[in-house]
Amino acid sequence: MEPRLPKRSAALAAGALMVLCALFVLGRPGSTADHDHYRTQLRQLRVATAELEQDVLRQRMGMAALHGASDRDFDALAARARMLRTAPDFLPAEGMRSLNASLDAYLRVLEGSRGLLAAARAKDQQLAALREAFPRQVATTAALLPPGATREQVEALGADVLLASGARVEASLSLLTRALEGQPAHAVLEGLAARVREMTALQRAADASFQALLDHGATGEAERLITTYLQLQEQSQARAERTRIVLFGVSLLLVGYVIVVLVRLAQASAALGELNRGLEERVAERTRALSAASAEARASDARKAAILEASPDGIVVLDESARVAEFNPAAAAHFRLPSARAVGADFLSLALPASLPASQREAVHAALLQGSGAARVETPCLRADGAVFPAELTFARVHADGPPRTTVFVRDLTERKAVERMKNEFVSTVSHELRTPLTSIRGSLGLLENGIVGELPSQALDMVRIARTNTERLIRLINDILDLEKMESGMLELKLQPQTAQDLVEATLAGVQGMAEAAHVSLRSDVEGAPQVKGDRDRLIQVLTNLVSNAIKFSPQGASVVVSAGLTADGRVRFSVTDQGSGIPEEKLPRLFGRFQQLDASDTRSKGGTGLGLAISQAIVEQHGGRIDVSSPPGQGATFHFTLEALRVPAPSAGVTLPADDSRHNVLIVTADADLSALLRGLLSHEGYRVVRASTLTEAAQAVEHAPPDALVVDTQMPDGPVLDWVRRLREQPRTRELPVLALAGRSQAGVKDAGTALLVDWLPTPVEETRLLKTLRYAMRQPGQARVLVVDDDATTRRVLCAQFERLGALCIEAADGESAVALARDTPPDLIVLDVGLPRLDGFEVVDILRQGKGRATPLIVFTGRELSRTDQRQLTLGITRHLTKARASEEELLASVRELLNGLLARRDAAAEPRKAMP
Template sequence: MTHPDQSALLSNVLDAATEVSIIATDPHGVITVFNRGAELLLGYSAEQLVSKHTPALFHLASEIAVRGLKLSQEYGFPIEGFRVFVQNAELHGREQRQWTYVCADGRQVQVSLIITVMRSLEGNITGYLGMAHDITKEIQAYKVVKEFKNMLDQVHDGIFMFRPDTLGFTYANLGATIQLGYNSEELLQMSPLDIKPEFTEAGFRERLRPLLDGEKTLVIFETVHRCKNGDIISVEVSIQLVSEQGQEPLFVNVVRDITERKAAERVMHENAQYTQAILDNIIDGIITIDSRGTVQSINLAGENIFGYTADEIVGRNVNMLMPEPHHSKHDCYLQNYHATGIPRIIGSGREVEGLHKDGTIFPIDLAVSQSIHQGQPLFIGVVRDITERKRVDLMKTEFVSTVSHELRTPLTSISGALGLIVGGALGELPEQAKVMLDIAFKNSKRLALLINDLLDMEKLAAGKMQLDLQLQLLMPLVEQTLEAVRFYGDQYQVRFKLIERADDVQVRVDSGRLQQVLTNFLSNAAKFSPSGAQVEVAVRLQKDVVQVEVIDHGPGISDEFRSRIFQKFSQADSSDTRQKGGTGLGLAISKELIERMNGLIGFDSEEGRGACFHFQLPVWRKQKITQQLPDTSMSGKPRLLVVEDDPNIASLLSIILNRAGYQVDVAANGETALNCLAHNEYVAMTLDLMLPDQSGVSLIRRIRSQAATETLPIIIVSAYTEDGKLTLNGDFNAIAWIDKPIQEEQLITTLSRFVPIQSANKPKILHVEDDIDLQHVVATIGRDVADFDVANNLAEARSKLARERYNLVVLDIGLPDGSGWELLADLKRLNTKPPVMVLSGSEMTEEQQDHVQAALLKTRIPNQDLLDTLKRLLPGNA
């Protein structure tokens, strides 16, 4: 084969080796072959270098010079340039050394370069072959290992190095000696197998195999180590294979003592098992869901209640456990909660319906709470199947109702007949017979009272009792009751005395039921008072409520009975009390009745010194609609309706709104408010939730059901805004909430969001600003010189400018939907262009300031300067 043929063949073969840089030169050092591997390593193409350059192009001149000097000293004659690379190779056939390659992009890489001499068949040198491997990473790893060794003794973990072939330790740090109790010399005579009782040599080598094969760079596992004193410790082992330059690779083994951690894990596992055992044995179902409604867990009771296994439920939407309409609406409930922060059932319990796997719908008690898990909300639902309880309650209710009604008819006949006989309708009775009949008559009346109490309790529990609430004077009801029960006091030689009055006080009550409550108080007081004692009744007016008190001088209420006194069938246990009789239902019924009349019930007592039972009712003061200003069309002022039953608060609201430029009508109850809305046009209304004739929430629903008022802005001014929000649950728009006591600025600012004040004698300013707090501040500062309208963004501003005429525009530059500068073009197109004042948080250039009449920085403008600027720019103040 000729020399050219040999070179071509060599070039083709070498180009196939892309992992190795192969470069061939002629005897003078000019590159003849530059394979694909060399191109990839150095970034040059073969066309750039072949027949044009020597390898000196991509070598460091300093390295060549240093190597040449050393060779010159070794051989005794100058060796430089290309001869530096081939001198030893010619004498020994090949040479392997570490060199630095300089790539085309300037990057330097470390290579292991093998130089081989190529000769002809006659033995003449035909050129040289250089094969290079990139060892940059190996060099870096070597440096890292070297530095790493210097730090090993500072680490508390045990660190070992051992050989892949014999597994013998070559290094152990201080942490290893402390951990195992051996000294360094002892450990260097051992292998990992000597301290790992769980492993055989074959098993341990299998652990190391992925590292040797290059499948993994790190192996981590847990095992146990045997210490010198025989103790067994739990450890976490991390092993890496590290290769040092020019040396065989070593395994680096980091061992962490996890004995305490494993003990803690065992405790946690035992606690988890204990907790799970508790959860699985609780009769209530416990279900957790995430913020999207996806079930995260369910206990055994939950599985039994709904008929699903945990695998069938976990990961699915919890609405699968709900019948319609809650099944379809549940995601909306969650979205509404996330959007408004207003919970519907979180933190409270309620009775709802569940859907069993077999399709059965059944009643459940549901209590939902919220927790945070890993930074995300987690909702915990506790579910109890109350099917059996509802069945028993129904049976009990039906039994009580049936028995009570069945007893009432014959008892009426018995009591009536006994009353006639005892009253002498059949003539004079023998003394002994009269005594026995008198006992029977009294007990028939007691039985009638028991039946009536049972029926009342059943009606209240079932929500079937209808109260006829009417406005009436309180004192006549109290006096009538005192007169009616006077005979009862006579039985116990007890006098009733009215010691304090509150005349002309009106309350909205069911007169019969209120007298029933007062009768219960008076009869109890008589029964528990000593013979010859006096029971006092006091009616006290306390601002907006009236309190009725019944005070006795009996034994008082024992401490252990206080918490149960208003519960059904509750009676003190002493024999002295038992002999007084009674059903134990009177106070429970009284509590329900008073609360349904919007009142409060309670007692005060000192054992051994008597008791005072009392109830409070709201005082009702009759109001009329007051049309305090002329009609809107005449005054030019927006007309507001104030719905408030307290005359003092209604007067306060009227004064505030009048000063703000509104015309005000007042309605003291819901029906009057509806009448006003039907006959007048209002721009907005304020509403108290506690009205004498209906709830404010029901009034809102009626207002929203009418086409004329379905978008009327409603400002809720109440002490019960949270309850109202919960009930409405965001169902209606154009509703704002203000808590009592009323803050004037908050009320005016809230109203201005819906209704701009349009006083006839004030100029109008459009404030384009997305910061609501700043809107309020500016409007407050300038309210005496102008009426303010606000726009939260460019779109709102353009819409208002198209409809309204303004005397001044106060403009912010940074708006949610663009730059405030864009609005200047819209202002130029107006027939009457208002002046513009920029009120922004950023500095403006002189050129920008030339386009507006004033420019102020938000952070540097005193209130007076802002007011002066507004006055200067408004018409009539220039």
């Protein structure tokens, strides 16, 4: 059946024909007056643009402007150009776009000209300022130079810069540069040359900006704008004529086209019915595909459920309120709670024990609230039966359709913690059972090498020296391994204190000076300013010592190693160690900081080393919040550097900190001076003495009569009587005949000195010298005789080695093999120094110190000499008087002996003729 054309379609076609006829009648050219007015405006814009560029050129040549070339003139031109966007209405849309594009191009060129003019003027101003200051700089430079060719060239250069052209200035500058070649660098001449180059560059830049303004001026764009408009106007006229002719023919064709379209629409209706039938078939096919996808989704859900069921880690899904939505079997096993009881419960209340500290609970809560990524935290978790187990919780926020969910992965760390405890026990065993005998071996070999048993044959001495060297190397290797283990387990405690970079560098260079002299390598420090950091002094010196010793080992004879420190631009302190060795190959840099990594076995082995030093240094620097790195250009040596956060140390607070416990040694201070009394009270109380003050001789006599003190410190300037007469009366009484007396005098007086020789233990000038006062007071209250050192260690070999070393210094050694013996000997014969191991039978070192702290042994100097690594808490507990904490495997023999000499504080020189025999307690 043929499709039929509806009457309505025929009416529409006739109406379209009438509309086209009307358009044909109206399609005539636009108004001539509008065209002439718009063309006049374009020509005025061109003339104004040309006048502006002429004024710019006149100003550049130093002539007066006729019309002006300021920013306001540029703005006026831009405003006039924007007004031209309203063109005559006979232009078509495409013509308007072309015309607006030309206007935009004009505005861009005009704005570019303004920018080039501003840049040229700015550079001219900079050049003028430099030219104004240049004669003074030339005069200053010439004044610093001796008369001669160089000075004349400098003066000639100054004249050329101010008077000559650019080519002559460059020629003068080249002459000066060639004259300076081969001569020592002169900063002033280099600065002058740099200033000339800067002025030349500014001149060229200003000329280039002005030349660019002239080459690409807005006048040409104005000409092109007029040309564009005239072309568009001509095209519009021609198009209007053609349109009147074509439009009539098109109107006839349109009627036929409409009829054809309507016929085809009828045909399309039939095709649409066929298409609907095909669409129905496709919908059925799509339904079958969706059914298959649904089955696959169900299978995927089954696989996911199987994974959840088989996962060894607990998986808990939480809703937006942190309540349990899903609880897999592993989680039920970890918490010993059925899934049915867990679902709906608050997870934090379910998992965390009530005894958990608030800080840890807040950390878990913060991890739960983290919006993106995965947050991991270790915390004790609570089982349903009340038991607590260590767990690792990983929180992952899942963003999908619907409310947000959080997945918590729960891992039971019970087995891991047990393994860590076993490792820590092993480290402790190695620390005590291996390092203690090695320390004894090293000490014994050192005594043999130093001739304690007489002069050894040369071959035997070489063997002893080799054995001692290898023992020290083995001790260093064990120390390095234990250090790495502690760093990885987070057990290494840093004693963070304010440190100056200068002190760290000087201490490091002092420690390796002997090694550098043996290798014929010079050391040099370069510390800029006085930067400070907050860190562990010993550990930072360990890092620098390792880097400097490596630099010394791999530097040729006659080379120098530079240790530098200074502030960086970002406010950090940078430490650098630079050598003049052969450098490090680039391909070996990535593995430089690994464990047991040595770059060249044949070379490095001959120079010694375990391959752990850089790994330990990297770990120490990272624990201080820094980063260590190396740069090594081929054949130019290597530079190791690390940075730490700079520290601004606050001013120390005033006042004296009093000890928490009083000593049982009583010191009576007799002085009317409140300031002196406060000074002495703070000083002596800090050393562990109980201090009592008497402001008059009457009060002092009453105090001595009531309870004689252990020592008396008197001020010879008392207002209520002669002090020396009162002291003589004390010497005449049996109770106070042996009372130690220290007299304080403002100046050396003959009477005081004579009286002191007869009656006093010592007299001290004021202001009081603290070191001398403490030394004198300590000597006054000790039992007479040779300096006594109590050596407490459960290892007999270690005791014998230590006693042999101390006896060579002139001390009398008293040995104790356990804590109870040490306490009994310290009470029976108070020692002048205690050398104490921590791991003791019966009473350990902590208990020994606690007992001695309750009595007069509180002020006894102490050296804790142990193979155990002590935390800061341990060190605070192991403190009596002046205390040093040394590790057996780390402290050298020289360090130990130096500490003994320091703490005996002059008593080694006070030997009695008849020394007491050494007492030993098994």
